[in-house]
Each structure stands twice: as structure tokens, then as C-alpha cells.
Amino acid sequence: MKKPWAGRFKESTASSVEEFTESISFDWRLWPYDIEGSIAHTRMLAHQGILKKSEANEIISGLKEIYKEIQEGRFQWKKELEDVHMNIESALIKKIGSLGGKLHTARSRNDQIALDLRLYLRDVTKGIIKDITRFQKKLLSVAEKEASTIMPGYTHLQRAQPVVLGHHILAYIEMLQRDRERYEDALKRIDTMPLGACALAGTTLPTDRTYLARILKFKRVAENSMDAVSDRDFIMEFLSASAIMMTHLSRMAEELILWATEEFSFIELPDAYTTGSSIMPQKKNPDVLELIRGKTGRVYGSLMSLLTTMKALPLAYNRDMQEDKIPLFDTVDTIKAVLSILIEMFPKIRFNRKVMKETSTEGYTLATDVAEYLVMKGVPFRQAHEITGQIVRYAIERGLALEELSLDELKGFSPLIDSDIRDVLNVENAVKRRRSRGATSPAEIKKQIQRFKRIL
Numbered sequence: 117m118k119k120p121w122a123g124r125f126k127e128s129t130a131s132s133v134e135e136f137t138e139s140i141s142f143d144w145r146l147w148p149y150d151i152e153g154s155i156a157h158t159r160m161l162a163h164q165g166i167l168k169k170s171e172a173n174e175i176i177s178g179l180k181e182i183y184k185e186i187q188e189g190r191f192q193w194k195k196e197l198e199d200v201h202m203n204i205e206s207a208l209i210k211k212i213g214s215l216g217g218k219l220h221t222a223r224s225r226n227d228q229i230a231l232d233l234r235l236y237l238r239d240v241t242k243g244i245i246k247d248i249t250r251f252q253k254k255l256l257s258v259a260e261k262e263a264s265t266i267m268p269g270y271t272h273l274q275r276a277q278p279v280v281l282g283h284h285i286l287a288y289i290e291m292l293q294r295d296r297e298r299y300e301d302a303l304k305r306i307d308t309m310p311l312g313a314c315a316l317a318g319t320t321l322p323t324d325r326t327y328l329a330r331i332l333k334f335k336r337v338a339e340n341s342m343d344a345v346s347d348r349d350f351i352m353e354f355l356s357a358s359a360i361m362m363t364h365l366s367r368m369a370e371e372l373i374l375w376a377t378e379e380f381s382f383i384e385l386p387d388a389y390t391t392g393s394s395i396m397p398q399k400k401n402p403d404v405l406e407l408i409r410g411k412t413g414r415v416y417g418s419l420m421s422l423l424t425t426m427k428a429l430p431l432a433y434n435r436d437m438q439e440d441k442i443p444l445f446d447t448v449d450t451i452k453a454v455l456s457i458l459i460e461m462f463p464k465i466r467f468n469r470k471v472m473k474e475t476s477t478e479g480y481t482l483a484t485d486v487a488e489y490l491v492m493k494g495v496p497f498r499q500a501h502e503i504t505g506q507i508v509r510y511a512i513e514r515g516l517a518l519e520e521l522s523l524d525e526l527k528g529f530s531p532l533i534d535s536d537i538r539d540v541l542n543v544e545n546a547v548k549r550r551r552s553r554g555a556t557s558p559a560e561i562k563k564q565i566q567r568f569k570r571i572l
């Protein structure tokens with residue numbers, strides 16, 4: 117097959133080189149953006165008088181036909197034509213003849229791929245932002261339902277203080293909110309128009325890049341032609357936001373896996389979203405959650421892959437950059453799949469309120485409440501901590517819970533302890549009394565829920 121650069125070459129490209137350098141096997145999916153960019157470019161060339169109106173119209177209808185052919189699966193991608201850009205351009209020339217050769221006026225594949233990626237990522241990022249919002253809404257309705265479900269809160273995976281399940285879920289809604297903001301922020305810079313930078317230095321032809329940005333609905337124009345074709349930081353930002361979000365989702369997955377164990381028995385996962393074992397008939401495994409946890413590694417890897425590819429690359433375009441698409445597409449597919457399965461699955465989880473409540477005071481989780489009770493009676497916190505520690509040790513040695521100690525026993529540790537300690541040693545009260553801003557009391561949770569109802 118004749119290459120667009122054949123003029124300078126005596127020999128044709130080795131087929132092994134075609135095989136090694138092609139990107140069509142993965143960049144074909146940019147086709148709608150590639151055609152959209154080419155149509156806009158053609159309109160600009162006509163607007164500037166570089167092409168005749170009639171020529172532009174013919175090119176545009178050719179491109180539209182190709183669009184249809186691809187959409188309907190009638191288009192044949194060819195490896196010898198390397199990438200999505202050359203496949204489409206050569207199909208156009210085949211279709212409308214040498215006039216098709218005018219499409220590549222005042223552009224290069226270097227600015228073309230930068231444009232395609234930005235158009236693609238602009239769409240994808242908007243979609244992911246919508247998916248995150250949908251997931252947040254699902255979580256919010258569960259948080260609302262569980263706004264007075266008491267459970268043990270943990271630090272170091274040791275029971276710490278009673279909390280409310282709704283509060284725990286709201287913590288994830290907060291994380292996702294920041295994830296959403298990170299994507300929104302990345303979107304500001306993704307939304308920059310690189311076309312017209314040509315290979316690296318711009319062009320001697322009288323193009324209008326501002327017009328191009330307007331018809332392609334970009335908020336900004338890349339102001340330096342060399343930067344426009346050589347950076348991929350907008351993809352790095354997308355991948356970083358994705359890696360951070362996957363950290364959050366992997367933590368959520370891990371907690372659900374733990375909570376579904378016999379040992380915790382906090383939740384029951386829906387049958388339809390778990391898998392069985394081929395050997396052990398009793399098993400019900402949380403594979404979906406494990407895969408979410410596992411895919412996190414893949415997304416981190418993609419970020420590292422692109423950072424490493426771009427490290428120390430001299431300006432401007434280098435073919436190394438073709439490798440950007442593999443980690444990008446893989447991350448987009450992964451993130452979308454993860455969000456979509458969580459949106460389906462999370463609302464179907466059954467929470468075992470009884471076990472959660474019963475375990476919420478096991479392990480002396482009201483000890484801090486006792487210390488704070490003493491503080492309110494004027495005892496310095498450090499001393500109150502010491503006294504309560506002694507009470508806990510006394511109870512442990514006798515195999516009793518704090519609530520089971522008699523008033524006389526408690527008074528033995530501090531004469532300031534009175535019968536009002538009973539209100540303190542009550543888990544409902546313990547939760548209700550945590551009214552500091554953002555704390556776990558139902559009143560504060562209600563505020564958090566209201567806030568997100570407004571935001572979402």
C-alpha cells in the first residue's frame with residue numbers, strides 16, 4: 117500500500133514494521149472524534165478561503181458517508197494504514213478522488229491525535245462525572261435509610277466508638293464528591309483546542325484557530341503550537357483522578373468484603389452479585405468486590421505507565437506518545453465498569469442492623485464517653501483517661517461490660533461518678549450526644565444528608 121510519505125522513500129515499509137508501529141488496533145475507537153475534527157477543519161479551511169465552498173462540501177459529505185459506514189460496521193480498518201487518521205483520510209481519497217488530498221492542508225497527525233484525544237476525553241470525563249453523581253445518589257438514599265443504624269466504628273480495625281451506618285456511608289459520599297471535583301477540574305484543561313498547531317510550528321497558510329475552537333465548542337485554544345502537540349498532562353490528570361477514586365472504591369470494596377464475612381456478619385450481599393465455588397457447595401464469594409479491589413492496581417499501573425512514557429521526552433511530538441492510548445482506554449473502560457456495577461449492586465446490600473448494634477458496645481466502646489463525663493465534672497482529660505482506663509481493666513478482669521458495673525463499683529474509681537452515668541453508658545445516647553459539627557449524631561447526619569441533597 118502506498119504511504120502518504122512515499123515520495124521520499126526508495127523502499128516500501130517492511131511488513132514487520134507495519135505490524136510493530138500500527139495503532140489502528142486500539143485507536144480506531146477515536147473515529148467519531150477524528151471525523152468530527154476533520155469536518156470542523158474543512159469548514160475552517162473554506163471559511164478562510166483556503167478551500168472553495170464546493171470543495172469543502174464534497175469533502176464533508178465524503179466524511180459523513182465514511183461515518184455511516186463505520187457506524188454500520190461496513191468499514192474495513194487496515195493495519196498498513198497505521199492509524200485511525202490515515203485509515204479515514206485514505207478512505208476519503210478513495211471515495212472522492214484527489215480532492216480528498218486537500219483535507220490534510222494545514223494540519224498534521226500530531227495535532228490531529230491531540231485533538232481526537234481531547235474531544236474523546238471531554239466526552240468521557242463528562243460521562244464519568246455523571247456516573248459518580250448517580251452512585252452518590254444511590255449511596256445517599258441508603259445513608260438516609262440507615263440514618264439511625266448503630267454500628268461499631270473502628271480505628272486500627274479495632275472497635276473504637278459507636279457510630280451510625282449512615283455516617284459511615286456519608287464518608288464515602290464525601291470522598292466521591294472530591295473525586296468528582298477532581299474530574300471537573302481536569303475537564304477545564306482537557307477542554308483546550310490543539311488543532312492548527314500542525315506538526316509543531318504552526319503554518320504559513322492563513323488558518324483561523326479561534327474559529328476552529330468555536331465550532332468545536334472548546335473553551336480555550338492551546339496558545340503554543342509546540343506545547344499543543346507534545347504534552348499529555350491532560351491525560352495524566354485524568355489518570356490521577358481515576359487512581360485516587362479507585363483508592364476510595366477499593367477501600368469501600370474491602371470493607372464490604374470484611375462485613376460480609378461470617379466473622380463480621382454485618383451485611384448480606386445479593387445472590388445475583390456474588391459467585392459460588394466449584395468445589396465448596398456452601399460458598400458465596402464477593403468476587404465483584406474483590407475485582408474492584410484488584411482493578412485498582414491496574415489503574416495505578418496506567419498512571420505510572422503514562423508518566424514513565426512521557427518522562428524526559430524532548431519536544432515536540434515523539435512516537436513514544438502513541439503508547440498513551442492503551443493505558444487511557446483501559447482506565448476508561450475499567451472506571452466505567454466499576455462505577456456501573458457498584459450503582460447496581462450497592463442498593464441491594466442487606467444490612468444486619470441487629471448484629472451491628474449488638475457489637476457496637478462490645479469492646480468497651482463507651483470508654484471515651486465515660487472519660488468525657490468526668491471532664492464535664494471538672495477532671496482534667498488526661499486524668500479522666502487514666503481513671504477510665506482503670507475501670508476498663510477492672511471490668512475486663514471480671515468479664516463484665518461497663519454497663520454491668522454497679523454504681524458503687526464505679527464510685528470506687530472516682531467519687532464524682534453519680535447515677536447520671538447510666539445515661540452515658542447507653543449506646544443510643546452515646547451516638548445522640550456526638551453533636552459536634554460533622555459528628556455521628558442523627559441530627560448532624562441529617563445536616564449532611566440535606567447538604568448532599570442540595571449538591572446532587
Ligand code: ARG
Pocket residue numbers: 139143199225226229433435437438439
Ligand atoms: N498514531 C499516532 C499516535 O497515536 C498519531 C500521530 C503520528 N504522528 C507521526 N508523526 N507519526 O501518536
